[in-house]
Amino acid sequence: MDLKFTPDETEFRAEVRAFIAENVPKDAQETLRAGRHVSKDQLVRWTRILNEKGWSVPHWPVEFGGTGWDPIRQYIFLDEMQRAPAPQMLPFGHSMVGPVIYTFGSEKQKDRFLPRIANLDDWWCQGFSEPGAGSDLAGLSTRAVREGDQYVVNGQKTWTTLGQYADWIFCLVRTDPAAPKKQMGISFLLIDMTTPGITVRPIRTIEGGHEVNEVFFDDVRVPADNLVGEENRGWDYAKFLLGNERTGIAGVGATKERIRRLKEIAKAEPAGTGVVWDDPRFREKVAAVEIELKALEMTQLRVVSAEARRGHGKPDPASSILKIKGTELQQATTELLMEAIGPFALPYEAEEIEGRNEPPVGPDYAAPIAPNYFNMRKVSIYGGSNEIQKNIIAKAILGL
């Protein structure tokens, strides 16, 4: 056991840090520092800068544009991105459908889609969940019927994140309703969002923003070439995809960045004759979160280096720990921010979500805080809810 990063790794970290500092769009960084969401344009610009450098899809195989970094270097890179802070890559192409395509897709699909994902020329969204299929994803009922060299798709997806910007959606669809197990009749289809018969309806989330959508399919004709892998094997590809999703979800770097902002605000926000940070109880609560976060960071490094030994693409059930603890800490830090600004959490700025035009009520750092606290309730629900993750730990690790 050697508990230090090697000199090479440390040097690598410095190189990444310097590159990000020099190249990240300053406006995007400001947006993130203020606790706000980056725009589509900011994300596209940053992705292209990284792609220029060859770093937009570091975890992909080298032949498709990856870097060949080992999991530790990938971890360092991600950590530096979150701490900078720099916009995170849009996961739907980058970490979800991209790896599915290079692992299971046809040569044609690889040539056509992968370079456009790496450069964010195509905006992808994820069409898995349905009103009746959430935690029980295999219960999905969107139908795809083969007619000649096309599939005809009918049904509905929901919770489709950022689907309003999407050029493409990857969907799980039912191709064999008579299969003996419901997991067996599912296929993985790539669908152009401009195809006739697709309707996108916004869902307003709890804080008032537009981040998720319903997507309706009404006799949507999809070329059979857009089937990934084999018909009725979609569940295997989906499991592979969801396994990849969990590793990035802990958000240790992002939580560190939020704690930095929390301290800054607590040191500025008046309370009594001083500031919020003067209160030892408040500082203890922050310290307790930081300690848990340190433990999580170490756990994450252990999971990552075990993965480095085992080989990529085989998710460790221990990654459920990362998901649960990571999301709990994300939520805890948004709560502490609420406590720090106290009554000034109250004003709602519609402009906060749609672009601002009036001076804020109270301190200028207050406006995003309550919306973030509300919005972050989602993290223990999506990506496999925390209850489902505990079921995984109980079954897959403890054998219960």
Add this chain to the structure above:
Amino acid sequence: MDFDLSEEQSLVKDSVTRLLRAEYGFEAREKHRAEAVGFSEKIWQSFAELGLLAILFDEEDGGLGAGPVQTMIVMEAFGRALVVEPYLASVVMAGAALRHAATAEQRAAIVPGLVEGSSRLAFAFAERGTRYDLARIAMTARPDAGGYRLDGEKTLVLHGDTATGFVVAARTAGAPGEAAGLGLFHLPADAEGLTRRGFETQDGMRAAELSFANVFVSQDAVLGDPQGAWPAIARIEAETIAALCAEAVGSMERMVELTVAYIKERKQFGVPIAAFQVLQHRASEMYMALEQARSMAIFAAMNAGEEDEAARRAAISAAKVQIGRSGRFIGQNAVQLHGGVGVTMEYEIAHHFKRQAMIDLAFGDADHHLKLVADAGGMDERD
């Protein structure tokens, strides 16, 4: 001690419940809050007709003299329905100011309009540095030509955007943080030199920032002792917190009800998700948190009028701690058990969640009040 409602109290409860059932379902509520003033004037008139605007005032002043238990009943019902009308601001807060500080003549002039619903007051106390200490007020009131001149800024004034008048806390002497030297002033919203900027709140209501530039109020606008309003302010705070506790309990009760119904109905893996024992236990914990909160809301109502200030403060703070904790636990788990639909504006549950969060941060969050109770040596000694 008797926890059953008297006949009169049951009557109030039934009539409020009937009104809200008919006019205040979730969709209707969303319509009320979309109106220009941010609530329904029609509902406000119905409150007046039912006597809800009168319950807290003494009979001599044209009220019903009903007291804290009835306030609790009304606020609990409002919490269930997420009522957005300015009841807390006008009836509970400004009403308490009038009851505890105003003279009989002043009440005779102001209360009738409030009771019949033609005027609405807002209570302006908070400033940038006030946070949870109501004595931390910097705004000044200078004696001038038979009255006072008000100068300064108020913020987070609940329903201040549409109030017809204000009760304002300002300093005639002393420094921010000192209880002595504070006065309460009543003035119309169109007073010269007073400007306001309204805004929406996170929980779907309205509030305002007020700016006072050399605003003149005459001597008869001073409610009580211009340097000695602190005891009245402390009472306003206690009664407001007690009312908020009741409102929070109503909302928690509704969340538990909605969540239990949802998990029985929502199917995944071929069964209602209520079949998973972990969710049964979570729902049980939510229910326990609700009952603990309910008990403390009753405790707060019992003690809101307590004459001994230290005893009153301990009781009110203790209740606020319990309400804050129960509200957070129930709110977070209600959302969690609803899955994705819990985090959308389209379902009622998210709106309760947001209201709970804002109630916790109003007049001191759970940690703030925990510190007050601890610093006073805990709860036991006073029994």
